[in-house]
Amino acid sequence: MSSCQIEKRETDVAIIGGGPAGLAAAMAAYKAGVKVTIIERDFELGGILQQCIHNGFGLRYYKEELTGPEYAQRFINDIKNTNIEVLLDSMVIDLTPDKMITALNKNKGVLKIRAKAVILAMGCRERTRGAINVPGTRPAGVFSAGMAQRLINMEGLLPGKRIVILGSGDIGLIMARRLTLEGMKVLCVAEILPYCSGLVRNKVQCLDDYNIPLYLGHTITSIKGIRRVEGVTISQVDANWKPIEGTQKEFECDTVLFSVGLIPENEVSEKANIKLDKTNGPTVNEYLETNVPGIFASGNVLQVHDLVDWVTLEAENAGKNAAEYIKNIARCGKLITPIKTIPGENVGYVVPQRIEYLDDEKVVKFSFRPRSPARNVIVEFISNGEVFYKRKKKHVIPSEMLNLKVKLKTDQLGKNITINIRNREQAKEDT
Amino acid sequence: MVDVEEIDLKNVNLEKYDKKVGDSKDFVCVICPNSCRLHVEVGPTGEVDVQGYQCKRGFEYGIQEFLQPIRMLITTMKIENGVLPVIPVRSNKEVPRERIFDAIEVVNQTVAQAPVKMGDILVDNLLDLGIHVIASRDMEAK
Numbered sequence: 001m002s003s004c005q006i007e008k009r010e011t012d013v014a015i016i017g018g019g020p021a022g023l024a025a026a027m028a029a030y031k032a033g034v035k036v037t038i039i040e041r042d043f044e045l046g047g048i049l050q051q052c053i054h055n056g057f058g059l060r061y062y063k064e065e066l067t068g069p070e071y072a073q074r075f076i077n078d079i080k081n082t083n084i085e086v087l088l089d090s091m092v093i094d095l096t097p098d099k100m101i102t103a104l105n106k107n108k109g110v111l112k113i114r115a116k117a118v119i120l121a122m123g124c125r126e127r128t129r130g131a132i133n134v135p136g137t138r139p140a141g142v143f144s145a146g147m148a149q150r151l152i153n154m155e156g157l158l159p160g161k162r163i164v165i166l167g168s169g170d171i172g173l174i175m176a177r178r179l180t181l182e183g184m185k186v187l188c189v190a191e192i193l194p195y196c197s198g199l200v201r202n203k204v205q206c207l208d209d210y211n212i213p214l215y216l217g218h219t220i221t222s223i224k225g226i227r228r229v230e231g232v233t234i235s236q237v238d239a240n241w242k243p244i245e246g247t248q249k250e251f252e253c254d255t256v257l258f259s260v261g262l263i264p265e266n267e268v269s270e271k272a273n274i275k276l277d278k279t280n281g282p283t284v285n286e287y288l289e290t291n292v293p294g295i296f297a298s299g300n301v302l303q304v305h306d307l308v309d310w311v312t313l314e315a316e317n318a319g320k321n322a323a324e325y326i327k328n329i330a331r332c333g334k335l336i337t338p339i340k341t342i343p344g345e346n347v348g349y350v351v352p353q354r355i356e357y358l359d360d361e362k363v364v365k366f367s368f369r370p371r372s373p374a375r376n377v378i379v380e381f382i383s384n385g386e387v388f389y390k391r392k393k394k395h396v397i398p399s400e401m402l403n404l405k406v407k408l409k410t411d412q413l414g415k416n417i418t419i420n421i422r423n424r425e426q427a428k429e430d431t
Numbered sequence: 432m433v434d435v436e437e438i439d440l441k442n443v444n445l446e447k448y449d450k451k452v453g454d455s456k457d458f459v460c461v462i463c464p465n466s467c468r469l470h471v472e473v474g475p476t477g478e479v480d481v482q483g484y485q486c487k488r489g490f491e492y493g494i495q496e497f498l499q500p501i502r503m504l505i506t507t508m509k510i511e512n513g514v515l516p517v518i519p520v521r522s523n524k525e526v527p528r529e530r531i532f533d534a535i536e537v538v539n540q541t542v543a544q545a546p547v548k549m550g551d552i553l554v555d556n557l558l559d560l561g562i563h564v565i566a567s568r569d570m571e572a573k
Contacts, residue, residue, distance in 0.1 A: 070567050073549045156507070205502060
């Protein structure tokens, strides 16, 4: 390969990332009749689904229960029957606002791909020990849960023998079971929150089935060991997450897994001057379009989802919208001064962050998350000081994203839309 | 296995499920997010009674989980000549929970040969349960 060879390509819709979001976006854009290119950094398509070998995927989208690899395989098989271009082993390192993509490939060298529209589908990455500042030494044997999952489920390697897991999200719980089935001893799962953040089903089938203790309101306060992890201390925390002296428990272990949250991958988005939100992902309008016209976002790069089925539905939307952008198909409504959406009481964030096209009325899909668990609540959409939409919910928890389709009418809307999740009794008293 | 649709709750073969009159269990239904709290009990006449469910699926889950908990077998199998050293596999039906470790042992003793297609049977009639272990994905040869 000559040192300065640059391979130039052109496409209609370039999709960065070949995981569940990229696959669904690609199929939707392809069906809308445009040329599609998927750029994937791994050696195969499927993304994180390939290491999520457990079942529970697809109940909404396929109406049957699949494993992660099965869910991915169905999309991969669909894509094989199309002329969608797939560039594997290709790492995108740059994206410009005028949609020039630079990628690196071991065999082809530098690729320059000129696209008419781009869909960001890079997914997310795990928060690490460093992100939550756990004290102690820095020995080998500290992994993020997803890293351990990849080692075991795809590379056939075991991360250790005696394990302590921090974080009771679904990944932490599922890894507790997986490690146990592979012959490792999981000593406990510690969770800083006063409740289990994963699904009840996972607590029952991953911890209770194997008598793995779950310490709620606890965190790791020390990691010991010089070359390899030799043990950890966990402590109970107070309401401000401060460790309580005298509550320490010691565990002898050689491995610690961190399952402490996910953050969208933003490096490429930032290069294209895309504005980010408190989701840590790009801000988008109701067409899932970022502040850069023709660059769309979907899946975990936009907001971290709990169900892949929602990722698929969101990405299909982005794929269709990107194709329509290229074909210059008029959007529903005329361009207006953007109406901002604001997360109000007990709401962590709202997607989309703004509404940009509206005539008289139209239906818009909103996704948002509660900050804390609550029962018997009412979800309120408020503009101009008036509630224009409300919906009762029996219970809400932060680990379950809420998706609502809401009809917006011009005459009801001011500059902003605020979304609240309120106690039903409290809401009644206020009116 | 328990046929929850056919079973006569007034006439359960308690010995078969290692249960006796007076046995009871409290647990949370995991079929949907409603998370109903179930109480299942063997009454004085040997009748099995489920309380706390709100739907048919919850009722059936209560009986199954009380008499004989079942779980999907999910693990990986060694594969020769594949693009990866292991392939994800699952059982085509749920396996009794108490047989999961035996089932894992069978899978660990088996080696698949690439290429494999999703759905290919890699272990036939697992532990004489009439259940297969199938590939969860395609795996091409190296």
